[in-house]
Amino acid sequence: MALFNFHTHNHYCDGYFAPVIYVEEAIRQGFTDLGFSSHSPLPFENSFAIKNDEELVVYADEIRALKLAYQDKINIHLGLEIDFIPGVTKPFNHFKTIAGLEYVIGGVHLINIKDHDDIWFIDGPRQETYDKGLKLLFGKDFQKAITTYWIQVREMISSQKPDIVAHLDKIKMHNKNRYFHEDESWYEAQLDDTLQLIKETETIVEVNTRGIYKGRSDELFPGIKALIKIHKLKIPITISSDAHRPEELSGFYPQTLEILKEIGFTELMIYSKSCWSELPIKTIKRRGISG
Numbered sequence: 098m099a100l101f102n103f104h105t106h107n108h109y110c111d112g113y114f115a116p117v118i119y120v121e122e123a124i125r126q127g128f129t130d131l132g133f134s135s136h137s138p139l140p141f142e143n144s145f146a147i148k149n150d151e152e153l154v155v156y157a158d159e160i161r162a163l164k165l166a167y168q169d170k171i172n173i174h175l176g177l178e179i180d181f182i183p184g185v186t187k188p189f190n191h192f193k194t195i196a197g198l199e200y201v202i203g204g205v206h207l208i209n210i211k212d213h214d215d216i217w218f219i220d221g222p223r224q225e226t227y228d229k230g231l232k233l234l235f236g237k238d239f240q241k242a243i244t245t246y247w248i249q250v251r252e253m254i255s256s257q258k259p260d261i262v263a264h265l266d267k268i269k270m271h272n273k274n275r276y277f278h279e280d281e282s283w284y285e286a287q288l289d290d291t292l293q294l295i296k297e298t299e300t301i302v303e304v305n306t307r308g309i310y311k312g313r314s315d316e317l318f319p320g321i322k323a324l325i326k327i328h329k330l331k332i333p334i335t336i337s338s339d340a341h342r343p344e345e346l347s348g349f350y351p352q353t354l355e356i357l358k359e360i361g362f363t364e365l366m367i368y369s370k371s372c373w374s375e376l377p378i379k380t381i382k383r384r385g386i387s388g
């Protein structure tokens with residue numbers, strides 16, 4: 098029986114404790130695999146990413162040391178959640194090379210448009226930050242704002258080729274049906290185009306539980322409607338909690354596994370022995386914290 102999470106944070110970025118604390122908790126919860134994925138360094142001041150390339154190497158060395166030290170108890174993997182901002186961030190290959198990463202999660206948290214100094218932060222706990230950035234960059238053109246997010250996600254997938262695409266429809270988190278509804282045809286077309294590209298590039302979609310256990314979203318990322326499309330397209334998925342605290346490592350896992358089974362998914366992707374492979378959902382442990 099397996100239990101895993103490839104999307105976790107720690108004190109090298111905006112997580113709260115040293116990596117070893119997450120390892121100990123993962124072992125306590127019966128995890129077989131734990132992947133670390135701190136936020137990649139960014140070329141401007143911020144409060145959530147690894148400070149710089151030198152720190153990234155220190156992070157990578159520490160995870161590799163843990164991998165060795167705990168090899169009899171748990172499989173530890175070295176990943177990175179890399180931000181993609183066209184024309185601003187370094188290529189994913191740069192980070193892969195300097196840190197010797199095993200896998201990459203590509204994520205869009207920051208939206209950038211040409212000839213504009215400000216960057217729109219679509220994530221984080223505060224709706225006001227989302228609203229402010231949206232208005233600053235796009236005024237009242239909400240459709241253009243949301244479309245720009247999806248274009249940026251597609252550009253990331255096609256140009257950077259991450260193993261996993263992070264929290265696919267996170268753009269909806271702070272929307273709360275105020276600027277757009279997910280059943281509007283233009284929105285669905287953006288989602289469909291993106292899923293088509295994901296299918297063609299064989300990118301893995303993570304089913305990210307963080308929005309729910311943090312009380313920031315009523316739905317998983319991606320939501321049920323998108324997950325049904327993903328199932329129809331036979332796109333590979335994995336489960337992750339995007340944990341920032343040790344107790345979040347399997348947050349909302351049991352319920353999510355039930356939801357996925359109900360949609361019809363039978364396999365999840367797991368990283369082992371230097372590659373991704375499918376694992377039957379029925380062999381995944383139903384342990385962990387649900388709230």
Ligand SMILES: [Zn+2]
Pocket residue numbers: 178204206263264
């Ligand atoms: Zn993220």
Ligand SMILES: [Zn+2]
Pocket residue numbers: 104105106178339
């Ligand atoms: Zn994350």
